Amino acid sequence: MSTAATAIRAFYDALRERYGPQEWWPAKTPFEVMVGAILTQNTNWKNVEKAIENLRKAEALDPHALRATPREKLAELIRPAGYYNVKAARLSNLIKTLVDEYGGDLDAFFAGSVASLRERLLAVKGVGRETADSIILYAAAKPTFVVDTYTYRVALRHGLISEDAAYEELKSLFEDNLPEDASLFNEYHALIVRVGKDHCRKVARCEGCPLERFPHHRELPT
DNA sequence: GACCAGGCACATC
DNA sequence: GATGTGCATGGT
Numbered sequence: 001m002s003t004a005a006t007a008i009r010a011f012y013d014a015l016r017e018r019y020g021p022q023e024w025w026p027a028k029t030p031f032e033v034m035v036g037a038i039l040t041q042n043t044n045w046k047n048v049e050k051a052i053e054n055l056r057k058a059e060a061l062d063p064h065a066l067r068a069t070p071r072e073k074l075a076e077l078i079r080p081a082g083y084y085n086v087k088a089a090r091l092s093n094l095i096k097t098l099v100d101e102y103g104g105d106l107d108a109f110f111a112g113s114v115a116s117l118r119e120r121l122l123a124v125k126g127v128g129r130e131t132a133d134s135i136i137l138y139a140a141a142k143p144t145f146v147v148d149t150y151t152y153r154v155a156l157r158h159g160l161i162s163e164d165a166a167y168e169e170l171k172s173l174f175e176d177n178l179p180e181d182a183s184l185f186n187e188y189h190a191l192i193v194r195v196g197k198d199h200c201r202k203v204a205r206c207e208g209c210p211l212e213r214f215p216h217h218r219e220l221p222t
Numbered sequence: 223g224a225c226c227a228g229g230c231a232c233a234t235c
Numbered sequence: 236g237a238t239g240t241g242c243a244t245g246g247t
Contacts, residue, residue, distance in 0.1 A: 041229040047245060048228090082227090082244035090230080128230050148228045193228060202226075 005177040007160060011211060012178075015191035018210035022190035025138035027052075030106050031063060033139035034098075037131045038091050039081040050080035063104035066095050090126025097124055110140040118144065129167050137189070143182040145174040146189045150196030157200055159215040 026045070027033045032052065039048040054077040055061045060069045069077075075088035097120075102109040110117060114136060121132035133146040147170045155161045161170060178184060199209040206216060 037228090040227090042227065043229085043243090044227040044245070046227090047243095050245085080244060083229090083242045084244080086230080086242050126230065130229065134228080146228085150228065189228090196228085 004160065004173060008174060008177040012188055014210045015195055019191055019194050022187060022194060024186055024190035030139040032061065034094065034135050035091065037134040038087055038094060038126065039078060041131065043082050047081050051078040063095060063099050067099040093124050093126050114142045114144050137182060137185055141182050143180045143185055145171050145185050147171050150193045150200065153200045154192050154196055157216055158211055
């Protein structure tokens, strides 16, 4: 087995042992996962929760209701999540596709291969690679590895990648060295976010990190 | 008051 | 293809 594969698996074991199952994504339904995936772009999850709660209270948290909500009203409701005008437009784009082309039926929207679903999602303006992968993994429960800032930081700080590693490179690093299993990808990404929040922020607190015994403490780019 | 947080599209070179 | 910029709230 390659060095990378050994490290990827050892990291997982160490994280899983320390933290246990994460039971992601923190949402009640696949549709809420989709909404949350847009709202959490470059944004603290706590703020997203407030926005989702506003949508719920306004009874706008389902495909058809959200489709019928005017842009300005939507922006107002999701305000706590920040970038509210941009996100209202992005959310509208995604919901418009879901409702107008798939009748608001998530199973229909999610049908087919991971590759085809990913293309379908990336065609929506406002859905980039991380958002698409999050929806595929956490809403559709299909195997794709989600890369985010935490994935990058943890992998860089612990010597798995170089500073200029691209998204797809990081994604392949995990996918090529793990069995193709949606449950495993789900758990692994959630654990990375967990250790990222606890220990691997821009200003790292490496003491007590479950990955402490691995090569670490490489500086992050500014 | 600065810094940070589970990105993305767009302009420009 | 790489790099820079606007978008915005709420917690530390």
